[in-house]
Each structure stands twice: as C-alpha cells, then as structure tokens.
Amino acid sequence: MSPKTIVHLVDDTTAGGVMRMLDFIETNPEMARLGSHRVQVVARGRLAAPQLDEEIIVSHLSVSWRNLPMLVGLRARYADRTLIHVEHSYTGAFTGLKVRHRTRFFALLRTAYSLFDRVIAVSEGQGRWLAERGLVREEALAVIPSCVDLAPFLALPGRYGAPRIIGAIGRFDEQKGFDTLIRAFRETADPDLRLRLIGEGADRAALEELASGDSRISFHGYSSTPAAEMAKLDMVAMPSRWEAYGLVALEARAAGRALLVAQVDGLQDHIEGGARAVAGGTVEAWREAIETACKTGPALHIGIAWGRISAADVQRTTPELWAKLLNKIAGHHHSRDAA
Template sequence: MTFFRPPAPSASLDRKRVIHLVDDTTPGGVMRYLDFLKSDAALAEAAEHILRPVSRGEIGRLSLDAEVIVSHLSVNWRALPSLIALRARHASARMIHVEHSYTAAFTALNVPSRGRFFTLLRSAYALFDKVVAVSAAQGEWLRARALVPWDRLEIIRPAVDLSDFASLPAPRARPRVIGAFGRLDRQKGLDTLIMAFRKIPGHDKTLRLYGAGADLAMLKSLAAGDARIEFPGHVAVPALAMAEVDVVAMPSRWEAYGIAALEARVAGRPLVVTSIDGLRDHAGPGVTLVRPGAVDELSQALLENATSSQTSDERIALAALAETATRDGWRRLIMEGTCLTSARLAEAEIASFAQAAVN
C-alpha cells in the first residue's frame, strides 16, 4: 500500500485534497477500506484521497495542507488533547471522524463507567464537523445516546474492491469448510466458535480460522485434540481464502460493521453471524443470526448446512450496490460544504485547549 505522498503535479486544481489520518495500520478490514477510498477511480474524480499514518504523539503537532481532514483515529482520554490541538491547528479545514470501534455491544461488555465514557465521546465528536457511523445499527446507537447531534451524523457503510469476491465460483453444494476471518482476539468470539464446532460430530467438516492475534495460543489450546480445526494465519489475498470455504461464521461479541460479512455475501457464501451491532445490517437471504455467546445455537446453525441461493448476477449487483453506496456517501460528504466547527467553537477556547494539549 502507498501511504502519504504529495499531490501529483498533474492533479486537477478543482479537486479537493482529503487526508485520512490512521493510527493503527494493522492489516485488516479498515486498512483495505482506506485503500479503496484512496485508489478508487470514481472517487478520485472529485478529490485526491491521501492516507497518512500517524503516531499518537504527533497528532496534535500536525500541520496539514488539505481542505478536508478525516480521522480514523482512536478516541480515548489520552488522545483527546491531541484531537483538540489538531482541531485548533486546522480551524478552516472541514474535519470528519469515522467511528470504527465503539458500539452498543462494545459499551455493554467493556465500559464500567458509562457516564464518563459518553462524556468522552461527546467531547471528542464535538470537535468534528461530521461523524460517520459505519452501520445503521451503530448510527442508531449514537443517536439514541445523544452522542452526536442528528445534523452532524452520517451513515456510510464501508466497502472494498469486491470484484474478486463476486467472481468466485459458488461454494460446494454440501458445505464442508467453515471459515472465520479477522484478528484472533476476544472481540471476534472465536472461542465460542471453536466450542460450537467441537459439538458437531463426524470428520467431514473443517473449521479454518484465518488471521493472527494475541489469542492464538489460547484458541489453539481450546482446539487441542480436534484435528478438524486449522489456523492458516493471516491471508494477504482474502478472496483466495474465501474461495476455500463454503460457510462463513462471524460470532463477534461486538462489531461496528464487519467487512468480511459483506465479502461473504458477495461471494455467495452462507453467513452465520451474531445479532449484534453492525452485523445486523447484513441480515437477509443466506444469513443466519444467532445470539452472542449461544454455543448450542451457533453449533446448530453451522450443522444445518445453510445454503445461499444468490445467482451470479445477484452477487455482481450486490457488489456494485455496496461500492456505489460508499462512493456516493463520500462524494456527498466531501462536497457538501465548508467547515462548520470553527464557527461553532470560540477561537479563544480552542486556543486554550490546544495550549494545554501541547504543554
């Protein structure tokens, strides 16, 4: 992937310059989404999208030459002073934050002090002209908790280049390989998946957990003794791994959207997901929803050998629809106006916050 670079000399003068800030470049759905925004030809007609990896310590010291600055950054109390300083240094820029992490299920499972957490989010989000939710479910939660005013919240579902998934052959008529994709950590609920799979009798099925992460040793220990469970590691070309599986399982404990779910649907793979957060956005034909943590229910869903009845034309249409919706959402967001936040916040207040942040 090509990261931060100066604008090409041949770039059209009327194109906006959009810089996307990211502080976690771990391979995965978010980075592939950013690569789509950066390299998509249709989006490039209206704006030059530039990816800028940053460390937490440099965020508040950045001086960026761009009409639009998009934050894909982590929001926490330690990062808040840097976000304030970033806003103060770019008072005339339009600033947008994309919330990739926080959801209703995340909060329920990980946040003991809800009031303090919601104060953090309201304070951080107030620095931006727009906040983008990555799923309808996440957007509903942000509205319900009054974390973002209605007029500053947008919902844009992520997309990646889906052409390779749409062109995959259909899965086997009798599903044999169950696949799961993503980081090997608590969020993805892969411990639940292993326990559910181990309840399935016989030797005609395989479970493949594609990915890397801190929970690898724990998950291998949980799978010990069952030769049907495999750990192929991180895959550089996700479509090639998708071609190997017949059913995709996503038993996440929380999930803002879940790009792998979209990829599975476009690939015509039956999908078994927990009915939480943005995974609910994927409900439809070929998708089975199960309760989070319900091992027996998940095992039964996997055992039922669900099939997807999507035709090749329907899969191509789904891919085109998803990519177009993402393009249209970003074009509208980039072109809809100028900075609003600088008019809402007093310059003196911003300056004092920024001074405190850098001291």
C-alpha cells in the first residue's frame, strides 16, 4: 500500500485520551509508514464541512444531534473520499446509566455511523456492544485499541512486592467512580496503605470532602509526565462506571503495576491482559479487591508480568491493525473502480 494523506478531525482538544492517542498516531514510526497524518480542529456544532485535501478523513468527533448536519455535509462534500469514524465515547454501560430515550439515541448513532465507510471501536468490549445493538454494519466495523507511546512506562522497574501505594488517575467526575474507590479505601484497616488521586475536574471538592479525615488519601493535580506519576505507584485502581477503553490501564500494564478494573465496557479487554476484575462496582467489592490484592502472591506476580508483555504487544499491533484496515479499504475501492 502506497502512503496516504490522512487528516484527523477533532472537536475537543482537552488534555486526555483522544489527544494523546493522536499524538501517538502523528509520532509513531510505524504509523508514519502508512501515510502523512495531520490533525485539524473543527468547531463543535458547525454546519458546513471544512475544506480538506487529504485522501482519507478520520473523524474523532463527538456524535450528537448538534453535530449531525456537519457529518452529513462531510459525507456529501467528500463522497469520493474514504471516511472513517473512531468512537471514543459511547458504550453499553454509558447508555444504561446516562441515556433515557434510548430509541432516539440509537437512531442518532445508526444514522451517523452509516455516513462512514468504516467505524472503529477502540476496544473489543465496545465493539461487541456496537455489533449486538446493530448500530454499525458488520462489514463496516473494525476494532483497533487506542494506544500511546509506552516506552517511558516499559522502562520503569516493575513492582512485584505487596502493593502499598494505590493510584487513581483521570478526570475527577462521575464516570471515573473515584467516589466509590475513596469509600472503599476508607474501609480498609491497614494504616500503611496510601491512595493517591491524580487529576483535575469538577468533582474535586466533593471528592476531597469524601476523603476528609483519612490522612492516607492525597490529591495531586494533572501531570504532563504520566510515567513519572506511575513510577510513584505500586498498584492502579480503575472503578469507572463506563469506559470505552482506558489508556491508564494500558499504561499501568506496561509499567508493571498491579491493576484493578471495573468489569465494564473496554476495561474488560485489560482483564485478558493481566488486570484483576472487580465485579459489581460496590464499595464492599472494591474494599475486598484492594485488601486481597495487597496480600501479594504468585497470581498477582503472574498478572503483572503478563500485563507488561501484552501491553507491549498492543503498541506493536495497533499500527498493524490500521494498516490492515487501510489496505482493505484500498482493495475495496480498487475493485469498485475496476467494475
């Protein structure tokens, strides 16, 4: 496959998973072999499609009724181009918790996704939901996990002793479930355990109030050097209520840290990669999971070691999956043109 020109459209440049994934796409040597990548910011809710010269247009845009006219315009204006959408947000757990009018919501998703030649799910868990709900045509659906540069995490010495410092990394909001984690941690009895919450968000004051009185719990702001923060931790906890994939989980695996994840959406992918599942999402379930994990043993060590190996494999296979997808699209277009 000859190198392509590829533009990535975004409407949210907040520091987080989407922008870090795009940084990986722009800087990874294997991704560079697929073509030249450019990121273009698009104002959310604009009506007209932007002027674009690239052969392949990749949307990382939010799907909403407000954005739908622009997505329709994008398909109409570039009917001869390849359009791909990467779904970073919507999942089964999100729908169950946050969507009241599901028939209308599913109509929006089916309409929006039908405008694209391919729709990429960022995890197997999310992909199963998209397929089972019939939201994306089977032949149009691909699963490519999100990735970041894992070299700084793979370079860290693994932690194979009994975990004592537990980290929770991400936005301080309802999605991440840090309120449940704080309540669960407060019920643990070991005075030597520590919980570090790393991030920013609207719920910070409420979380600090919830943690008040337990000196073992500390809050730390957003860090532009996540590997340096990971180096301070023995274990990472991710009690998310919904999560399309969970880059923090991938980073924890690469760093050789024990990892506890809620059994939802894309976090389930990390269970096969060495993470320990916490079922139920209750305070009691998380308290028990923390206490059990902190009693280190061979099973924990095996999970940590496998996590490092499998995380490195994700970094290797992500560009391969992109190449496979672009080759398949190129072959389809060639067959169509020949006909």
